[in-house]
Amino acid sequence: MTAAQVARRSAFSKWFAIEAIPIYVIIGGAVTGASWYLYRLGTRPDVIWTRKNPEPWQTVKQNENIKFMSIHKDFDK
Numbered sequence: 001m002t003a004a005q006v007a008r009r010s011a012f013s014k015w016f017a018i019e020a021i022p023i024y025v026i027i028g029g030a031v032t033g034a035s036w037y038l039y040r041l042g043t044r045p046d047v048i049w050t051r052k053n054p055e056p057w058q059t060v061k062q063n064e065n066i067k068f069m070s071i072h073k074d075f076d077k
Contacts, residue, residue: 045066060066
């Protein structure tokens with residue numbers, strides 16, 4: 001081993017334990033997933049953030065699709 005590799009290993013071992021890396025990855029993934037899910041819930045068209053438009057579902061146009069997945073793609077007017 002070179003001196004740089006030895007210095008790098010000793011620096012990493014002082015910062016965090018190598019055995020804790022899977023815990024950091026799992027916790028980071030859980031926090032990322034929870035944040036994404038809350039963002040997805042907060043940006044839905046039926047969520048009201050302001051009082052200016054208390055009934056946003058009445059502003060949906062007749063041929064506008066707000067569903068995530070729709071079987072019938074054509075909307076009759």
